[in-house]
Amino acid sequence: MVQSNNDSDKNDAVDKIKKYYNCRYISACEASWRIFKYGVHYRYPAVIRLHFHLPDQQHVVYEADDDIEDVLDRTSIASSMFTSWMKCNEINKEARKLTYVEFPTMFVWHRPKSFEEIRTVGELCSSFKDACYNLGLLDDDKEFIDAIKEASLSGSGFYLRFLFATMLLSSSLCKPEIVWQNTWEYLSDGILYNQQQRLKSPSLSLNEDQHKNLTLFEIEQILLHNNSSLKKYGKMPYPDVDSVSSSNNCLITEELDYDIPNLKNEFDRLFVALTNEQRGIFIDIMDAVKHSRGGVFFVYGYSGTGGNRQNIVNASLSSYLWQQCKVHKLTKNMRLTVGSDQSAIEQIRDFATWLLDIGEGNFGGPNDGEAIVDILEDIVITNPHDPIGSLISFVYPSILENFNIANYFQEKAILAPKNEVVQEINNRLLSLFPGEPTEYLSSDSLCRSEFLHGQFDTNLYSPDVLNGLKVSGLLNHKLILKVGVPVMLLRNIDQKNGLCNGTRLHVISLDKRVIEAVILSGGNIGNQTIIPRMSLTPSEDKIPFKFQRRQFPLAVCFAMTINKIQGQSLSKVGLFLKDPVFKHDQLYVALSRVQSRQGLKLWSLDKDGRLTNKTSNVVYKEVFRNL
Numbered sequence: 001m002v003q004s005n006n007d008s009d010k011n012d013a014v015d016k017i018k019k020y021y022n023c024r025y026i027s028a029c030e031a032s033w034r035i036f037k038y039g040v041h042y043r044y045p046a047v048i049r050l051h052f053h054l055p056d057q058q059h060v061v062y063e064a065d066d067d068i069e070d071v072l073d074r075t076s077i078a079s080s081m082f083t084s085w086m087k088c089n090e091i092n093k094e095a096r097k098l099t100y101v102e103f104p105t106m107f108v109w110h111r112p113k114s115f116e117e118i119r120t121v122g123e124l125c126s127s128f129k130d131a132c133y134n135l136g137l138l139d140d141d142k143e144f145i146d147a148i149k150e151a152s153l154s155g156s157g158f159y160l161r162f163l164f165a166t167m168l169l170s171s172s173l174c175k176p177e178i179v180w181q182n183t184w185e186y187l188s189d190g191i192l193y194n195q196q197q198r199l200k201s202p203s204l205s206l207n208e209d210q211h212k213n214l215t216l217f218e219i220e221q222i223l224l225h226n227n228s229s230l231k232k233y234g235k236m237p238y239p240d241v242d243s244v245s246s247s248n249n250c251l252i253t254e255e256l257d258y259d260i261p262n263l264k265n266e267f268d269r270l271f272v273a274l275t276n277e278q279r280g281i282f283i284d285i286m287d288a289v290k291h292s293r294g295g296v297f298f299v300y301g302y303s304g305t306g307g308n309r310q311n312i313v314n315a316s317l318s319s320y321l322w323q324q325c326k327v328h329k330l331t332k333n334m335r336l337t338v339g340s341d342q343s344a345i346e347q348i349r350d351f352a353t354w355l356l357d358i359g360e361g362n363f364g365g366p367n368d369g370e371a372i373v374d375i376l377e378d379i380v381i382t383n384p385h386d387p388i389g390s391l392i393s394f395v396y397p398s399i400l401e402n403f404n405i406a407n408y409f410q411e412k413a414i415l416a417p418k419n420e421v422v423q424e425i426n427n428r429l430l431s432l433f434p435g436e437p438t439e440y441l442s443s444d445s446l447c448r449s450e451f452l453h454g455q456f457d458t459n460l461y462s463p464d465v466l467n468g469l470k471v472s473g474l475l476n477h478k479l480i481l482k483v484g485v486p487v488m489l490l491r492n493i494d495q496k497n498g499l500c501n502g503t504r505l506h507v508i509s510l511d512k513r514v515i516e517a518v519i520l521s522g523g524n525i526g527n528q529t530i531i532p533r534m535s536l537t538p539s540e541d542k543i544p545f546k547f548q549r550r551q552f553p554l555a556v557c558f559a560m561t562i563n564k565i566q567g568q569s570l571s572k573v574g575l576f577l578k579d580p581v582f583k584h585d586q587l588y589v590a591l592s593r594v595q596s597r598q599g600l601k602l603w604s605l606d607k608d609g610r611l612t613n614k615t616s617n618v619v620y621k622e623v624f625r626n627l
Contacts, residue, residue: 050100051081055115058082089113127234129174141179143550144172147513147532148183154509154516155530157189161215163514163530165222166493168233170534172550177235188215213239225496281328296321301330331356351376351597359588361619373587373617380613381603387611388425391574394601396558400432409486409506410520411571414559415590421578425559433482438510440479442467442551447537466547471538475551483507486520488557488564491534498524502564504557505529515552521568562590571595577604580616587617 034040051059058080062071071077079087085103088095090113095103119125121134144167151163164180164187167173180187188211195214196204206214216239220230230236274282281299288295354376357363364371383390392399395412402408416422430437444466467477475490485507493499498519505517508528515531535550557564562581570593581587594600606612 050103053080053082086113086115129234141173141175143513144532145179145182148179148186150511151514151516151530152186152189154511157187157191157215159528159530160187160189161219162222162494162497163532165219165226166499166530167532168219168223168230169226169228170491170493172532172534173233175235176233177237180236184212184215187219188212191215191218212237222494222496226494277328277330281330284326284328296325298325298327299330300327348597355588355592358591358617359585359619361617361621363617369584369620370616370618372614375602375604375613375615376597377613379597379600379602381601382611383603384611387603388428388576391425391576391601391603392429392558395572395574396429399429400434403433403484406506406518406526407520409504410525411569413557413565413570413572413593414574414576415562415565415593416559416576416578417562417581417583417586418579419561421576422559422561425576426556429558430480430482430485430556433485435482435484437480437482440481440552442475442477442479442549443533444469444477444547444549447546447548461545461547466549469543469547471543474538475536475549475553476555477549477551479552479554481507481510481515481554481556483510486557487517487554488560489531489553490555491536491553493531493553497529498522498527499529505531505554515554562586565589565593568593569595570599572599573601575600575602577602577615580604581618584618584620587615588619 053059058077060071060077082100085095085100096113116124119128119131121131125131125134148160148163151160155163160183164183167179168176173179191211191214192204192206195206196202216230216237220239223229230238271279271282281297285295285297287293288297358373361367361369361371363373381387381390381394391414395414399408414425416425444463446461446466470476481487487505487507489499489503489505490501492501500522503522504520506520507515507517509516513532517529517531519525519527519529531552531554533550534553535548536553537546537548559576563583563586566589573590573594575590581590591600591602602615604612604615606614
C-alpha cells in the first residue's frame with residue numbers, strides 16, 4: 001500500500017476497491033517481487049500481431065471525435081501491415097524470400113506480391129479457400145457425405161435438409177458444393193410429395209432441376225432463419241430468385257406468421273399469473289413503448305450471475321448508460337409459487353426468504369464476499385457411505401424402469417460446481433444403463449499452417465499427444481454414449497429450432513456418423529434432430545500450436561455444472577458439494593432452480609472432507625450497492 005504523507009488524507013475513508021482499480025494497491029506476492037527487483041515485464045518469445053484481411057478491408061483506427069471525411073482522406077489508411085509486406089516484395093528481392101510469418105525473423109521462403117498471387121495454385125483460384133484446398137491445407141468432406149447417406153437410412157428428407165444446413169452453419173464443410181453434388185438426391189427426399197400436397201395434384205412430376213431448386217429453396221429457408229444464406233458458401237448453387245424472393249426477409253415472414261386469437265388467449269393467461277411486482281414492471285415498460293418515450297430498464301432479481309469479483313464489478317456499474325437506467329426489483333421466487341394454492345404458498349414462505357437471504361449474502365456476518373452458511377436440515381443428505389447413490393435415487397427414482405419415457409429427464413438434474421465431480425456422477429449413471437456403450441473418438445490433427453514454419457517439429461505432437469489435450473471449451477477426445485441417456489449440446493447449431501449451447505437432448509439412436517436425439521429443454525421440446533460431428537479449433541493461449549478436433553458436440557448430462565443450468569426451472573435438483581461453490585451467487589443459482597422445497601437435496605463436505613450441514617456462499621455485495 002502506498003502511504004500518503006498528507007495529514008488531510010488521514011481522516012478520509014479508504015476505498016480499497018477504488019485504490020485497486022487505480023493501481024494504488026499491490027498484493028503481498030507482487031510487493032515481494034518488486035522488493036527483490038525481479039523483472040516485471042517479460043515475454044519469450046517476442047510476439048507481434050500480424051494482421052490478415054481481404055482486399056480493401058483493413059481496419060482503420062481513429063478517435064471518437066474525429067471527422068469521418070478527414071479520416072478517409074488520410075494517406076495512411078490505404079495501406080496496412082499486410083499490404084505493405086506485399087509492396088516490399090515487389091521491389092525487394094530479399095523480401096520475397098520470406099513468408100509473412102517469417103518476415104520479422106529473416107527465415108527464407110518464397111513470397112507473393114499481391115492478393116491474386118496468394119490465390120494462385122497452378123492457376124488463379126476463385127477464392128482463398130479454394131487455394132487452400134488445392135494446397136491440401138483443408139480436409140476432405142467424405143465423412144460428411146457418408147454421414148448424410150447414413151442418416152437417410154432412418155431419417156426423412158426433412159431431417160436431412162436440417163442436417164445439411166447444420167453442417168453449413170458450423171463451418172464444418174471444406175467444399176459444400178461437392179457434398180451437395182453427392183447427396184442432393186437424399187436431401188430432396190419428400191420434396192415431390194410436399195409439392196403434390198401443396199398444389200393438390202397427386203399426378204405431379206418434377207424434373208431433376210426442379211427437384212434441386214425446391215430442395216435448395218428449403219435449405220435456404222433454414223439458413224435464413226439462422227441469419228445466413230447459401231450465398232455465403234462460395235460455389236454452392238442458389239435457388240431460382242423468383243421462388244425465393246417472397247420469403248427472403250425471414251423477419252417479416254415470422255412477424256406475419258402468428259395466430260392472433262391464440263396469442264390473445266396466451267397473453268390473458270400469463271398476465272393474470274403475474275405478481276404485483278411483475279405487473280408493475282410490464283405496465284411501466286409498455287407505457288414507454290406506447291408513448292414512444294423509450295428508455296433503459298434493468299430488472300434486478302436474485303438469479304445471480306457467474307464470474308469473479310473483478311468481472312462482476314466491471315460489468316455492473318461502469319457504463320455511462322447506468323445513470324439513465326430505471327431499476328425494477330423482483331423479490332419473489334416465482335418457481336416456488338407457480339401452481340401453488342394459498343396454503344402451500346404460506347408454507348414455503350420461510351424457504352423463499354432463506355433463498356433470498358442466500359442470494360443477497362445476508363448470512364455469515366460481516367465478510368469480504370465469502371461466508372459459511374447453514375443448510376436447512378430437511379434438505380441435507382446424511383448418508384456418508386454412498387452420497388452419490390442417495391442423490392441418484394432422489395433425483396432419478398427407478399431410472400432403469402423409466403429412462404425410455406419421453407419426459408422422464410425433462411425437469412431433473414444433479415448439479416455440482418466443478419467438471420471433475422460432474423464427470424464422476426455421469427460415469428456412474430452411464431455404467432448402470434443396459435446395453436453396450438458406443439465409443440466415439442475424435443479425429444485430432446495439427447492445423448496445416450503449423451507446417452509452414454521451418455522450426456516446427458511435428459514429432460513432438462503425435463496423435464496420442466493431441467488426443468490427450470483437455471482444454472476449456474473443447475470437446476473431449478473420447479465420448480461414450482448409450483441409447484436412452486440424456487446429453488447436452490455443447491455448441492450453437494440451429495438457434496431457431498432450439499439447438500443451442502446448453503440444450504438437453506434424449507438419445508434415441510447411435511449411428512457411426514450421426515446421432516439422433518429428441519429435444520428435452522427450451523421451446524422445441526419433443527422435436528427430433530440429427531447431430532453430426534463438427535470441427536473445432538481451440539483458442540486457448542496456453543497451447544503453443546493450433547490443432548483441430550472433429551467430434552460430436554455432446555456430453556452426457558445426468559449431472560451438469562451449475563453454470564449450465566441458469567435460467568431453467570426443475571422439479572428435482574440434487575446439489576453435490578464435494579467442493580464448495582467459488583463464483584458470485586453460484587449457490588443461490590443452484591438452490592433456486594427447484595419449484596418446491598421438497599424437490600431439493602444437498603450433500604456437502606467441509607475442507608477436511610467430512611460430512612457437514614454447512615457450506616460456502618460467495619456474494620460480492622458491492623455489486624448491489626448502487627441499485
